[in-house]
Amino acid sequence: xxxxxxxxxxTTPDRAEQGKLTLLCxxxxxxxxxxxxxxxxYLKANCKVCFVALIQSFSHYxxxxxxxxxxxxxxxxxxxxxxxxxxxxxxxxxFQAQEKPHPLQFLREANAGxxxxxxxxxxxxxxxxxxxxAGWTYPVLLVDDLSVLxxxxxxxxxxxxxxxxxxxxxxxxxxxxxxxxxxxSGDVEDEENDxxxxxxxxxxxxxxxxxxLATGFCRDVHGQTFAFLLTPPRG
Numbered sequence: 668x669x670x671x672x673x674x675x676x677x678t679t680p681d682r683a684e685q686g687k688l689t690l691l692c693x694x695x696x697x698x699x700x701x702x703x704x705x706x707x708x709y710l711k712a713n714c715k716v717c718f719v720a721l722i723q724s725f726s727h728y729x730x731x732x733x734x735x736x737x738x739x740x741x742x743x744x745x746x747x748x749x750x751x752x753x754x755x756x757x758x759x760x761x762f763q764a765q766e767k768p769h770p771l772q773f774l775r776e777a778n779a780g781x782x783x784x785x786x787x788x789x790x791x792x793x794x795x796x797x798x799x800x801a802g803w804t805y806p807v808l809l810v811d812d813l814s815v816l817x818x819x820x821x822x823x824x825x826x827x828x829x830x831x832x833x834x835x836x837x838x839x840x841x842x843x844x845x846x847x848x849x850x851x852s853g854d855v856e857d858e859e860n861d862x863x864x865x866x867x868x869x870x871x872x873x874x875x876x877x878x879x880l881a882t883g884f885c886r887d888v889h890g891q892t893f894a895f896l897l898t899p900p901r902g
Contacts, residue, residue, distance in 0.1 A: 669704050676873075680712035685805050686838045687845075688830075690871040691812075692864065694851040695879035702811045703728070705846045707735040710742055714843070715803035717792040719770075719785070721753035721815040747803060749792035753815070773821065782821070782829040790836050793843065806843035808833055813863065814850040823862035830867065851876075 673679055691701045699722070706728065709716050720728060728750075729739040742748035751770055760769050770788035773781050793806035816826050830847065837843045849867060852860050868874060 669700075672704060673708070680708060683708070683712055683844075685842045685844060687872040688834055688838060688867075688870055689844065689846045690867050690874045691846065691848040691877075692851050692874060693848070693877040694853055696877050698848060698850075698877040699723075699811065701875055701877065702809065702846075702848055703731045703735060706739075706809055707732055707737045709807045709809070709844070710737045710739075710747065713747075713804045714807045715747060715749075715793055715805070716742075716807045716809060717749045717751075717789050719751045719753070719789070719808070719810045722811050724754055725750055725752050751788065774819065782816075782825055786829055786832050786836075789833055793837060793841060795841070806837055806841050808837050808843070808845045810845075810847040812848035812850065813867075814848075814852075814860065817859050817863065823859045823866065826863055827866045830870070834870065 678684065689705070691698055691705075693699075693701075706716070706718065710732075718728075725739065732739045739748060739750070743750055753771065756769065756771050757774060760771055760774050768784040768787075769775075770785045772784045789808055793808065796802070813826055813830075817823065830845070833845055837845050847867065849864055850860070851864060854860070
């Protein structure tokens with residue numbers, strides 16, 4: 668985790684708010700460090716986490732997680748982490764027979780737009796468990812990142828509908844949290860990305876936006892240089 672970010676948000680794993688949608692947005696920089704932060708944050712908060720990872724492999728997130736003090740392999744084995752590895756799943760859809768609808772079933776459909784199987788996967792992963800099983804504090808859905816769904820042919824409205832149903836289930840019904848990452852391409856002609864970003868901005872309780880510095884690379888700053896903004900929801 669990043670203690671500075673926790674201090675800025677006035678939160679800790681022991682007293683995090685519930686029922687919130689957090690939008691992570693990056694422009695001209697890589698905002699994936701925010702995804703790693705929230706993944707480690709919620710695992711340390713003893714939350715049940717469903718991670719829809721559409722960008723990187725499980726091993727990538729696990730390596731970064733260990734640097735932040737969490738072991739994703741152990742979390743998955745004990746049932747705290749449910750991990751959907753999008754890169755691997757995409758291959759399985761085309762080359763392996765599926766007994767039931769795959770979460771990314773839309774990749775095989777002629778008219779892409781049906782995210783119901785993905786929603787059902789999330790709902791099943793985060794459904795309440797019996798009191799006799801290991802009890803987690805609250806459920807969390809983490810998606811890295813929604814922009815990939817647009818590049819795979821889905822429309823912004825379909826993605827917004829998916830998030831709406833996830834919010835209704837995770838935030839309202841189960842009193843958990845949803846955290847999603849979206850890239851801001853900055854392209855005025857990319858209408859679908861603008862619709863998605865604006866729609867999520869109006870729904871979000873908190874927007875964290877990472878931007879590259881206008882001055883570009885700075886040799887006096889260790890690591891990647893970026894500007895970090897806290898943005899209130901629009902509307």
